[in-house]
Amino acid sequence: MRGSLFLKIYLTLLASLVVVALAAATLVWLSRGEDDRGWMARRDAFIAAMLPADADIEETRLVLARLGAALEADITVFAPDGDVVASVGNPVAFPAPGERENIRSGDDRRILSARLPDGRVVVARLGDSAFGPPRARPLLWLALIAAAIGVVAWPVVRRLTGRLERLRRGVETWGDGNLALRVPVEGKDEVAAVAASFNQAARRVEELIIAHRSLLANASHELRSPLARLRMASELHEVAPSEERRHEITRNLAELDGLVEEILLASRLDHVEEIDLGDEVDLLALAAEEGARQGIEVSGDPATVRGDALLLARLVRNLMQNALRHGEPPVHAEIRRDGEGVEIVVRDHGPGIAEAERERVFEPFYRPSGRGEHAGGWGLGLALVRQIARHHGASVRQETPADGGARFVVTFPSTRASMPHRS
Structure with missing residues (x-):
């Protein structure tokens, strides 16, 4: 070798x-x-x-x-x-x-x-x-013993180095672009542990690359609509300027800016293992501030969690914007206790989400079947909500209330949250 x-x-x-x-x-x-x-x-x-x-x-x-x-x-x-x-x-x-x-x-x-x-x-x-x-x-006997040990050691050493050789060839093949390749895990020693660690890392890298390819493909598809509208509005505005067309151009630019920002944020969260969770964030105050911007009523009790304030604000904003875009009013947000933990709940009264699509709505740019191009897909909003929640040790789920609509719940464990009592 x-x-x-x-x-x-x-x-x-x-x-x-x-x-x-x-x-x-x-x-x-x-x-x-x-x-x-x-x-x-x-x-x-x-x-x-x-x-x-x-x-x-x-x-x-x-x-x-x-x-x-x-x-x-x-x-x-x-x-x-x-x-x-x-x-x-x-x-x-x-x-x-x-x-x-x-x-x-x-x-x-x-x-x-x-x-x-x-x-x-x-x-x-x-x-x-x-x-x-x-x-x-x-000396003769010692020479004979050494020769016997050498003969016996030959296949043992050959087997060990043979496994290393197969591991090397597998790594080189994987490095040449065969990302689906996994090396065989033979035995239970350190060489087997290295092979298992490589397979785990290779699987993670393959998942990231597939996710990034999918993200790039979906992002390029989603960018076409606002770009086409922006091009048309710009051409019409040159021919016949109007305040309405100027607002259309501004709206499409804002949509493009928001989409690019979400793509960059999703990529950054994919590449970091841990983020700084040093901020003490009052979820009720944060939700009330975002609710005032979106025109959404917010209720509940004060609750503090440790995390990144900007990312948590993005999480709450995306939940509210998702409810406004895909649901129907009234939309309500609530901060509530769940045992020792804390929950952020955002509820709308729209058509709800089908049982088969409850998990798929968290996929980047997922578009439900039968949904037209003009209506658009779910974008990156809920995918970012799940990424941010996971980086904070929290979980997110979708529920269907008995009286219709959709309810999204983010649960922070007790190690991340504290609930002060009102006097």
Whole structure:
């Protein structure tokens, strides 16, 4: 894979095994030297006890015979000058000066030699089965263990890096424009967590892009009507200026300005995770101010919520304008308590909203079936209401009263609202 991550991980593992093997071999070698020195000291003391200097020749030969039979060995005792004192089995050569233990060339049997305190030298040629099979070389065993671990580690490391490789290819394919692509989530480790996080982020990005494409398409469609009216009114005003046509131009410009402002606000709310909710906002005062502008009666009790004052004013204004545009008078707004929370309620007495369209009216630029082009759609008003509510931890729903009309309710939880009591 790119950057040879597989080789890096695998070679790092093998290098670690080599370091461990060398360290273990060093410890084994040092401990073996200590053991050998201890064994030779005990061996020499044992032989000296078995062959005391004051023992006669017959007693020495008897001891050698017993040792030779027990060890299956050829044993010879030499005087300090190299003369043979006693022996059992085949003759053994006098050892070279300083030689203590070695394997002679061409001979597969071990030669042991020991110098006694009185100067005598005991040399034994041990049989093949005297001490069992030859001692295995620790470096060889460590090398075999490291090789076995390396073989076993190969598929494990390959599987891990293979998952990373598939994840990389998936990310690159998604980055090339295949936004519907999702990478497989394999296992339950950190790599799987990264894949799951990527899928979640990819899904969110895809939803945002689809929403923005839909918003752009709908916005361009909605902009055509006021632009066409504005063009016609401008051309007519040039031919025959009148106050009525001037007002038409102004109204269409205001509609365009409001639509562009809503589009920008919707886009901004889509791109921010959190907004500053540091203002203490009196909902009754805010609703009364907006109601006075729209000519709508407002009632209820004072209630304060934490949030963005400008966004909350936009929420109330959009609810009122929606009721005036799509409903019928009388339109009424109310601030009321709902348990520990607070509700903003805007009610009209129009034809109401069909059950199947209660949620769809919150979609940007939704146009109900059978609604003509001249009547227009729902625009971005209610979509912005829902976005603003969600950023304040609130919810919005549409209800149909028993006596007709439509009622929109925004509910703020108790953590966002407080209701002062009147004296």
